[in-house]
Amino acid sequence: xxxxxxxxxxxxxxxxxxxxxxxxxxxxxxxDLDPWVADVFEEQLLALYEDMVVSRRIDTEATAxxxxxxxxxxxxxIGQEAAQVGSARALRKDDFVFSSYRENAVAYVRGVxxxxxxxVWRGSQFSGWNPYDVGMATPTxxxxxxxxxxxGYAMGITRDGDDAAAVAYFGDGATSEGDTNEAMVFAAAYxxxxxxxxxxxxYAISEPVGLQAQRPIADRSPGFGIPSLRVDGNDVLAVLAxxxxxxxxxxxxxxxxxxxxxxxxxxxxxxxxxxTRYRDKAEEQRWRELDPLERTRRLLMAEGALTDERxxxxxxxxxxxxxxxxxxxxxxxxHEPLSIFDEVYADTPPSLxxxxxxxxxxxxxxxxxxxxxxxAAR
Amino acid sequence: MTELTLAxxxxxxxxxxxxxxxxxxLLGEDIGKLGGVFRVTDGLQERFGIDRVVDTPLAEAGIIxxxxxxxYRGFRPxxxxxxxxxxxPGFDQVVTQVAKMRYRTQGAVKMPITIRVPFGGGIGSVxxxxxxxxxxxxxxxxxxxxxxxSPQDAYSMIRQAVESDDPVVFFEPKRRYWSKGEVVTDVxxxxxxxxxxxxxxxxxxxxxxxxxxxxxxxxxALAAEDDGVSIEVIDLRxxxxxxxxxxxxxxxxxxxxxxxxxxxxxxxxxAEIAAMVTERCFDRLTAPPLRVTGHDIPYPPSExxxxxxxxxxxxxxxxxxxxxxxV
Ligand SMILES: Cc1ncc(C[n+]2csc(CCOP(=O)(O)OP(=O)(O)O)c2C)c(N)n1
Ligand SMILES: [Mg+2]
Numbered sequence: 132x133x134x135x136x137x138x139x140x141x142x143x144x145x146x147x148x149x150x151x152x153x154x155x156x157x158x159x160x161x162x163d164l165d166p167w168v169a170d171v172f173e174e175q176l177l178a179l180y181e182d183m184v185v186s187r188r189i190d191t192e193a194t195a196x197x198x199x200x201x202x203x204x205x206x207x208x209i210g211q212e213a214a215q216v217g218s219a220r221a222l223r224k225d226d227f228v229f230s231s232y233r234e235n236a237v238a239y240v241r242g243v244x245x246x247x248x249x250x251v252w253r254g255s256q257f258s259g260w261n262p263y264d265v266g267m268a269t270p271t272x273x274x275x276x277x278x279x280x281x282x283g284y285a286m287g288i289t290r291d292g293d294d295a296a297a298v299a300y301f302g303d304g305a306t307s308e309g310d311t312n313e314a315m316v317f318a319a320a321y322x323x324x325x326x327x328x329x330x331x332x333x334y335a336i337s338e339p340v341g342l343q344a345q346r347p348i349a350d351r352s353p354g355f356g357i358p359s360l361r362v363d364g365n366d367v368l369a370v371l372a373x374x375x376x377x378x379x380x381x382x383x384x385x386x387x388x389x390x391x392x393x394x395x396x397x398x399x400x401x402x403x404x405x406x407t408r409y410r411d412k413a414e415e416q417r418w419r420e421l422d423p424l425e426r427t428r429r430l431l432m433a434e435g436a437l438t439d440e441r442x443x444x445x446x447x448x449x450x451x452x453x454x455x456x457x458x459x460x461x462x463x464x465x466h467e468p469l470s471i472f473d474e475v476y477a478d479t480p481p482s483l484x485x486x487x488x489x490x491x492x493x494x495x496x497x498x499x500x501x502x503x504x505x506x507a508a509r
Numbered sequence: 510m511t512e513l514t515l516a517x518x519x520x521x522x523x524x525x526x527x528x529x530x531x532x533x534x535l536l537g538e539d540i541g542k543l544g545g546v547f548r549v550t551d552g553l554q555e556r557f558g559i560d561r562v563v564d565t566p567l568a569e570a571g572i573i574x575x576x577x578x579x580x581y582r583g584f585r586p587x588x589x590x591x592x593x594x595x596x597x598p599g600f601d602q603v604v605t606q607v608a609k610m611r612y613r614t615q616g617a618v619k620m621p622i623t624i625r626v627p628f629g630g631g632i633g634s635v636x637x638x639x640x641x642x643x644x645x646x647x648x649x650x651x652x653x654x655x656x657x658x659s660p661q662d663a664y665s666m667i668r669q670a671v672e673s674d675d676p677v678v679f680f681e682p683k684r685r686y687w688s689k690g691e692v693v694t695d696v697x698x699x700x701x702x703x704x705x706x707x708x709x710x711x712x713x714x715x716x717x718x719x720x721x722x723x724x725x726x727x728x729x730a731l732a733a734e735d736d737g738v739s740i741e742v743i744d745l746r747x748x749x750x751x752x753x754x755x756x757x758x759x760x761x762x763x764x765x766x767x768x769x770x771x772x773x774x775x776x777x778x779x780a781e782i783a784a785m786v787t788e789r790c791f792d793r794l795t796a797p798p799l800r801v802t803g804h805d806i807p808y809p810p811s812e813x814x815x816x817x818x819x820x821x822x823x824x825x826x827x828x829x830x831x832x833x834x835x836v
């Protein structure tokens with residue numbers, strides 16, 4: 132399952148999915164992963180479960196807001212809660228995340244407020260939060276670009292003699308982009324303390340993963356000199372263990388590591404997408420049976436940890452977060468028009484100041500008497 | 510003659526091109542089963558097969574770079590780049606390989622590649638989905654850069670682009686994809702790909718634009734008529750090379766020119782036209798050429814995009830200025 136040295140042939144082991152929770156909720160054992168979650172007992176597992184329930188609730192609420200015309204777009208993460216929550220809960224505060232647009236559960240775990248999370252999707256700002264406040268960069272829409280940023284950040288960590296790590300989140304589709312492959316070359320060249328966390332959700336919009344990779348995605352990084360793990364991305368415990376292992380690898384000077392979290396995008400690519408054009412109900416149903424929340428719930432139930440009372444408090448928390456999201460979204464007011472000229476440069480150059488002033492005068496012409504006359508004359 | 514949306518006119522043009530020449534192949538992300546995110550290639554894979562309408566891995570350099578190889582081998586690739594903001598991973602292949610291949614090989618190797626790019630704003634989307642990168646391409650000798658604005662042109666121009674032995678970067682005004690118009694599929698009588706077109710004849714001001722703003726300019730001409738100002742609207746169609754004579758002819762008549770585009774002003778198509786007109790029509794000009802464009806800022810978040818995009822009022826404001834109306 133784990134190639135510590137790329138020369139070790141472990142391809143058959145990478146074909147196998149590492150797992151700690153079976154789809155039916157049975158707690159499985161894996162000698163490589165178990166030690167990394169030895170401190171996870173009922174209470175910790177309940178917390179992970181709660182994070183996942185909240186994440187799904189965020190997703191449903193945002194999707195509803197988009198349908199109601201309050202958001203311009205939303206990229207659902209439903210189905211990927213375990214991959215996102217499990218990995219993000221492995222991180223330290225001083226680690227730094229570079230993600231794509233879909234990692235809203237990661238953002239939630241990093242402490243991004245609901246209002247800040249929604250700004251981008253309301254079309255109100257390009258960056259909903261200050262990256263330094265939460266240790267997570269602004270979501271990157273250009274596929275694969277952020278993987279290089281994570282490597283560069285990790286190179287900086289090494290130079291500073293720090294033991295933090297950078298994490299690059301990206302999709303299966305992103306593994307085809309040049310940037311992602313260059314990121315692996317650089318990471319390996321400099322032993323950068325970076326974790327490549329690929330959520331293989333089986334699709335890049337309509338394209339099945341088989342178009343991007345003829346072998347398991349986890350097979351690719353060893354060729355670059357980066358050991359990899361292939362983990363059941365719908366198993367929150369296995370994802371947590373794998374990410375902790377990879378982070379430890381990075382922190383202790385062993386360089387980059389690659390995790391393929393095998394999961395499924397249960398929803399559309401975004402609220403603009405129509406998956407019925409490219410995949411069938413039977414496939415969706417097969418994956419529904421592997422639902423990351425359900426299997427955790429089953430395990431917790433089997434262990435008697437998820438009492439009715441606890442389930443109620445989890446739901447209450449999810450509702451509260453959803454309310455924060457909705458209220459935060461609806462309270463957002465458009466920015467002042469001339470703000471579009473801000474922060475283009477450290478100091479606005481005279482030419483741009485002039486452009487802004489001209490536009491301000493133009494806008495004002497609609498208000499004053501002259502403007503009104505002009506409009507009337509028209 | 511059939512009524513088609515601009516998007517469907519391109520679909521029809523692509524289908525007819527695939528039908529006419531079996532060396533035509535379509536390459537792009539999600540263009541097969543999904544029919545493209547704008548459904549422009551809808552139904553084409555079903556009709557022509559997966560070898561001719563090819564879903565590619567998610568890599569723009571890959572799409573353009575393999576198109577170069579296919580062109581070397583005698584194919585006519587038509588590449589779709591999903592959105593204007595996603596052209597850049599493929600940009601290197603376009604400017605260093607596609608554009609220069611004929612020149613590099615003294616004409617031995619041609620690059621009949623069409624690169625389709627939905628472009629422009631006004632659709633209320635997220636970052637990188639509303640951009641106008643045409644000037645980057647127009648600055649590169651060897652590329653033909655065109656923008657269609659009507660269903661008829663969409664059909665005719667995509668046919669001509671695919672048939673062209675030069676590489677063509679084909680900009681599609683995405684916010685006009687759903688506008689309808691009559692389309693004839695006989696392209697023998699239509700203007701060639703490098704010609705501009707007078708959309709509305711006029712005598713006082715020449716208003717030059719392309720792509721999504723052509724409709725806005727036509728509306729502006731109509732509105733100005735009420736003020737007694739006669740605007741001649743020119744749809745450039747070809748941004749590079751430029752149909753200089755069409756613009757000069759018009760300015761010789763009007764003596765005034767306004768150029769409008771969504772792209773930022775600095776180093777844009779408007780700057781090139783203003784300079785050219787100044788050089789060629791200096792004596793005839795009764796007002797300095799004027800540009801009505803996007804501001805010199807990144808395309809803003811969608812809630813404020815209306816403050817970025819030139820609209821009817823900003824065009825008329827520009828017209829007022831060259832007419833000497835104090836505002
Ligand atoms: C450079 C670039 N090309 C194309 C796109 C359009 N696009 C947006 S998401 C996407 C699919 C991404 O798939 P994947 O990497 O698997 O991530 P997922 O959406 O499944 O999370 C594509 C093609 C883009 N955003 N950037
Ligand atoms: Mg994917």
